[in-house]
Amino acid sequence: MRIKFKTPQEPGAYLHICRADGSWTLCGDKDTEIEKVSFNDAGLGLDRYRVIVQEDGQSALVIRFADLHRHSDYSLMDGMTKVPEMVKRTEYAGALTDHGNMYGFLEHYKAMRKAGKKPILGFEAYQESLKGELEGNHLILLAKNFKGYQNLLKLTSESFDHFYRKPYVTWEMLKKHHEGIIVSSACLGGIIPRALMNGNTEAAEYAIKQFQTLFGEDFYLEIQRHGIKGEEQVNQQILALGKKYGIQVIATTDSHYPAKEDKAAHEVLLCAQTKKTMAEPHFTFEGTGYHMHTSEEMExxxxxxxxxxxxxxRLAEKCNVELKLGEVNLPYYEIPKAYATPMDYFRHLCEEGFQNRFAGKPQLTDPVYKERFDYEMAMIEQMGFASYFIIVWDFINFARKNNVYVGPGRGSAAGSLLAYCIGITDMDPIRFNLLFERFLNPERVSWPD
Ligand SMILES: [Zn+2]
Ligand SMILES: [Zn+2]
Structure with a gap:
């Protein structure tokens, strides 16, 4: 529904409508009243509506829908919408729910924020069946808060350890990492709709109870209207089950491309995925409407x-994730108890490494080496990089021990004698006349590679 209002506002600005004393008032950012709006249609249901001002500064679009299920081209060979396009077409809040991965989440998050819209982080997982079979049931997982975001990262990562054609999320993993996550029953490929499609109401109800136990009020049932055979019957059953178990039902579109007109191009993409030509019989999505929908279309x-x-x-309002960007967040490295600080442990590793590298060689007692060693040590201590070195040392060492190829060192890091001592690099910088200052010096503010 579109409304007209007289006060010109900056295009793209967000307003919302508050209902007070039975009438509607248009409010700005801080609930400052802008003007009274008359609505003939009083039965809107919610007390708060988002309004976005259109280009002409006169008309406004009432946001009635948050888009919680959508695929970008990070749903590889399946989704077609590029993130910037997705953001442009988002009215208010939108989730990125790519198949089995979160590759696009940061791009999506940043672009949505820049556009003044609300990003919701998530993915559409492949879930094992109730009996633990890896049969690719879909499940929408969204981050409600920062903890949920962290758990989503854990789930996507761990799912690749349960890889069978697709990365799988297991019930066990959901039990472990459910905190802060909102779950929705997904498309017809979800466990619940699938069971209903097969006439197995018992299995559907069993799954509902499982999800409810784990996620409580953060478990939602989902319906879509793509015009697939049997879909509407399943929808009606889902609505009834929602009532029976007190679960909110959300409407989504399984969007895979931006606009209606992109349907044919998307079909070509699916042909490329399945190695068919358009002339041959080929896989396409059953039904219609796999584009991004507006509030009006959804209404x-x-x-x-x-x-x-x-x-x-309501669901979108629940999701609030703040990512701190532009900060360095180093993993915590637990140093052995014998050492008081990371610097102590680092010094120990370097001294030991120096002995190992140069045992029986003249460098062991060469003052040039000793001086360089002490100089680098002082610089690393001054800049507080000990933990950083230990972390790099740890994963490089792991790689070497486990037959993962590691190069002799790249870029300016090759100029560090200490990096050579502890095995991060594999060439002696003094022998090759490489400067440590190119790698680290007090004037260089950025972190080394
Ligand atoms: Zn799906
Ligand atoms: Zn989907």
Missing amino acids: ALFSDIPEVLDNTL
């Missing part, structure tokens, strides 16, 4: 059950 599609759109807004 038309779900006019009989508008509460499933309200629920998307």
